[in-house]
Amino acid sequence: MAQFRLQGSKVLAVDLTGDAVKAKNGSMVAYDGQMAFKKMSGGGEGIRGMVTRRLTGEQMTVMEVQGHGTCFFADRASEINLVNLHGEKLYVESSNLLCTDGGLRTGTTFTGLRGGATGNGLFTTTVEGTGQAAIMSDGPAVVLRVSAQYPLSVDPGAYIAHTGNLQQHFQSGVTFRTLIGEGSGEAFQIRFEGEGLVYVQPSERNTVGGDV
Numbered sequence: 001m002a003q004f005r006l007q008g009s010k011v012l013a014v015d016l017t018g019d020a021v022k023a024k025n026g027s028m029v030a031y032d033g034q035m036a037f038k039k040m041s042g043g044g045e046g047i048r049g050m051v052t053r054r055l056t057g058e059q060m061t062v063m064e065v066q067g068h069g070t071c072f073f074a075d076r077a078s079e080i081n082l083v084n085l086h087g088e089k090l091y092v093e094s095s096n097l098l099c100t101d102g103g104l105r106t107g108t109t110f111t112g113l114r115g116g117a118t119g120n121g122l123f124t125t126t127v128e129g130t131g132q133a134a135i136m137s138d139g140p141a142v143v144l145r146v147s148a149q150y151p152l153s154v155d156p157g158a159y160i161a162h163t164g165n166l167q168q169h170f171q172s173g174v175t176f177r178t179l180i181g182e183g184s185g186e187a188f189q190i191r192f193e194g195e196g197l198v199y200v201q202p203s204e205r206n207t208v209g210g211d212v
Contacts, residue, residue: 002101004082004132012073012080012099012134020066020102023073027098033069040064064102073099078136081143081199083163090127092135092161101131135161137201144200146192153189157204164196 003015011029014021025039040062065071074080075098083090085104100106107126127133135141137160146152146166153171162168171189192198 001103001131004099004101004134006080006082007072009079009140010074010077012082014065014071014073014099016065016067016069016071018066018068020064021071021099022062022064022102022104022106023099024075024097025061025063027073027075028063028065029072029074031067031069031071033067035065035067035069035071038064038066066102073134075136078138079140079201081135081137081141083133083135083161083199085127085129085131085133085163087130088128088163090133090135090161090163092125092127092133093159094125096136096160097125097127097133098136099134100127101129101133104129104131104133135199137199138203138205139201141199141201144198146194146196146198148193148195151191151193152198153191154198154200155204156188156190158200158202159190160199160201162192162196162198164194166192166194166196166198168192 002019002021005013005015007013016033016035022040028035028037078098080098091109105128107128108123109126110123141160144152144154146164169191171191
């Protein structure tokens with residue numbers, strides 16, 4: 001199985017011994033050894049995956065990298081976070097996904113109003129199975145634990161990904177005062193309940209409710 005490790009905080013090094021990984025197209029910055037690169041459509045899920053992703057708006061351009069040696073990946077100097085999956089499912093915005101083990105399955109899932117609030121559409125990407133994935137953040141991400149005793153509310157613009165058995169609810173603080181320009185400044189949040197981990201970046205992307 002490919003071994004993921006961080007070379008600093010902004011470069012991902014993947015040691016390959018004949019295995020393969022799926023990475024964001026064009027994210028290779030260096031490699032040693034022998035590598036083969038193959039562009040894949042639909043997130044590597046063939047025609048069905050390509051059609052699904054186009055319908056859901058979660059389009060990804062992915063390449064398969066296979067070989068012997070070490071391949072280095074990076075994207076716009078983003079911070080990189082490693083996620084170890086043991087039969088679990090990772091929910092991540094497609095724009096934050098850098099690389100996955102070749103054996104992990106990717107797909108899409110409906111996010112409802114949470115997706116609309118983040119400005120990334122109503123669907124998000126899923127990564128499932130056993131292996132490693134690398135996700136990106138604007139600044140060093142924090143990993144926050146959610147439990148039955150401690151639910152968590154997150155700004156939609158700072159949300160990156162989550163794992164575990166979590167239920168998410170969209171919260172809106174829009175009132176009449178919001179409509180007359182006297183909003184709270186934090187009109188929308190995502191509330192997570194259950195058991196799991198939520199990845200949050202120290203930066204807020206532009207969202208539908210960001211200026212409310």
